[in-house]
Amino acid sequence: MSTVVTLNPTTGEQLAEYPALTDAEVDATLDRAAEAQGEWAALPLAERAAVLRRLAAVLRDEVEELARLVTREMGKPLAEARAEVEKCATTCDYYADNAGAFLADEPVETAADRSWISYEPVGVVLAVMPWNFPLWQVLRFAAPALMAGNGALLKHSPNTTGCALAVQRLVTAAGAPEGLFGALVVAEPDVPAVTRRLIGDPRIGAVTITGSERAGRAVGAAAGDAIKKSVLELGGSDAFVVLDDADLPRVAALAARGRLMNAGQSCISPKRLVVDASVAEEFTRLLVVEVEALVVGDPQEPGTQVGPMARADLRDGVHAQVEASVAAGARLLTGGRPLDGAGNFYAPTVLTDVAPGQVAYDEEIFGPVATVIVADGDDDAVRIANDTRFGLGASVWTADAERGIAVARRIRSGAAFVNALVASDARMPFGGTRSSGYGRELAAAGIREFVNVRTWWVLDEPATTAPAAE
Numbered sequence: 001m002s003t004v005v006t007l008n009p010t011t012g013e014q015l016a017e018y019p020a021l022t023d024a025e026v027d028a029t030l031d032r033a034a035e036a037q038g039e040w041a042a043l044p045l046a047e048r049a050a051v052l053r054r055l056a057a058v059l060r061d062e063v064e065e066l067a068r069l070v071t072r073e074m075g076k077p078l079a080e081a082r083a084e085v086e087k088c089a090t091t092c093d094y095y096a097d098n099a100g101a102f103l104a105d106e107p108v109e110t111a112a113d114r115s116w117i118s119y120e121p122v123g124v125v126l127a128v129m130p131w132n133f134p135l136w137q138v139l140r141f142a143a144p145a146l147m148a149g150n151g152a153l154l155k156h157s158p159n160t161t162g163c164a165l166a167v168q169r170l171v172t173a174a175g176a177p178e179g180l181f182g183a184l185v186v187a188e189p190d191v192p193a194v195t196r197r198l199i200g201d202p203r204i205g206a207v208t209i210t211g212s213e214r215a216g217r218a219v220g221a222a223a224g225d226a227i228k229k230s231v232l233e234l235g236g237s238d239a240f241v242v243l244d245d246a247d248l249p250r251v252a253a254l255a256a257r258g259r260l261m262n263a264g265q266s267c268i269s270p271k272r273l274v275v276d277a278s279v280a281e282e283f284t285r286l287l288v289v290e291v292e293a294l295v296v297g298d299p300q301e302p303g304t305q306v307g308p309m310a311r312a313d314l315r316d317g318v319h320a321q322v323e324a325s326v327a328a329g330a331r332l333l334t335g336g337r338p339l340d341g342a343g344n345f346y347a348p349t350v351l352t353d354v355a356p357g358q359v360a361y362d363e364e365i366f367g368p369v370a371t372v373i374v375a376d377g378d379d380d381a382v383r384i385a386n387d388t389r390f391g392l393g394a395s396v397w398t399a400d401a402e403r404g405i406a407v408a409r410r411i412r413s414g415a416a417f418v419n420a421l422v423a424s425d426a427r428m429p430f431g432g433t434r435s436s437g438y439g440r441e442l443a444a445a446g447i448r449e450f451v452n453v454r455t456w457w458v459l460d461e462p463a464t465t466a467p468a469a470e
Helices: 023-041 045-061 063-074 078-103 136-147 158-173 188-200 213-225 248-264 277-293 312-327 378-386 401-409 443-448
Strands: 003-007 014-019 114-121 124-128 151-155 181-183 204-210 229-233 239-242 272-276 331-334 349-352 369-375 393-397 415-418 451-458
Touching: 003 158, 014 158, 023 124, 023 151, 023 181, 023 188, 045 063, 045 078, 045 136, 045 158, 063 078, 063 158, 078 136, 078 443, 124 136, 124 188, 136 151, 136 158, 136 443, 151 158, 151 188, 158 181, 188 204, 188 213, 204 213, 213 229, 239 248, 239 378, 248 277, 248 369, 272 277, 272 378, 277 331, 277 349, 277 369, 312 331, 312 349, 312 369, 369 378, 378 401, 393 401, 401 415, 443 451
Parallel strands: 124 151, 124 204, 151 181, 204 229, 239 272, 239 393, 272 369, 349 369, 393 415
Antiparallel strands: 003 014, 114 451, 331 349
16 A cells, blocks of 8 residues: 655654555545535535634634644744644635625626626636645635635645645534545655546646646646646745845845745745845845844744755755855855754855856745845846746835835736735735746635636527627
8 A cells, every 4th residue: 555654854753654545535535525516516605604714713723733733744933834824714714704705796787688797616626735835825725716616626745744634624624515625645656647637537627736847837738638727836036126225134134034934945935135236245244144143943942943944855955956056156155055963954045146057046946045146226136037937926125115116017027025025915816927827826816716707698588689790
């Protein structure tokens, strides 16, 4: 029998071993989700909202247990894990409160006696989710998908299998029909074939993935082949643009904390610090001071600010990227090595003299590494910010907000933040452009990704003339 094993990234010790589902068990999970979805979609929206509110309450009731599970499985500090649980609960409340407005029929004035647009469920939504925010990534798709009347199947990252099963338990405990939300525990070698087979099943109405470009291409191609709606939230190499009038001590502190949150394992953390030449030396000095002051250690200890990376292979991959960048001319100012002892710890790192042709410039580094790139004025900063195949988020830092907006308008991204770290918020659409993917999560746009937008045209008496041609 195939199994999935989870490891504690802080100690390297085994946490749990789960039996992987057979093909027949995967099919049975889909059978249950499809059957439950019909029952769920028939419920009044108010009853579905009541379940989402209970889910929010259960998340808050179990915040300590859930936060410890997140920390044990992927290594983020407990304070960050607690905040993740609360964000999930807030998003469930948000959709319970607002889905009625987002999904309400929209009357349209036409030549018909009555015409309107309706937003109707598509069936079961398949989600392929990553490990870095193991509860948030799941609930930010599941809350809108379920509120829209869909069922959900989750193929989570193997190292956060406990989190996947926890969400399945919580959704059922909140009062959803048994099987409406199903977690699929799939052995790693079987994932591509199982995913393709599920996407091709007619009961799967849409697919969403948060992950790497490689995984996104595979899922997007399979969805296209099956003529299914897909939402791809992929990598990012967000620019953090520091203009010459920025408050350097404050901005350097925020850059360090933003880049090192979750040990740098966030799609929207500021990975490329694009700094005006006139302030680059001082900003870099302050940044190194801030990075070196961060407390690295056991994520279950209250004072820890940076925990381990989620897996040993991820840590080793980041180290290879750093070494390749230094060999190509980047300058290492601090960090740049795995830390001694147990666990997947990597020293918080700052690279400067970063330029095209180096891995640190051209690729996403998904770990605790900040890269400083010097820009010659605003136009050059915009050029550097756009000199990437990614387009998830961007932030601009300046004493003049209007100047910041003007600069940000010229940067291609799914989100633009001025004098604030890029973040996701249930009230605002979230997603990227270019190689960062397509489609949106959250807000009204997010729930409408998982519906059939249906046109209604009603004449109270049969028509006497044929409609105009298309």
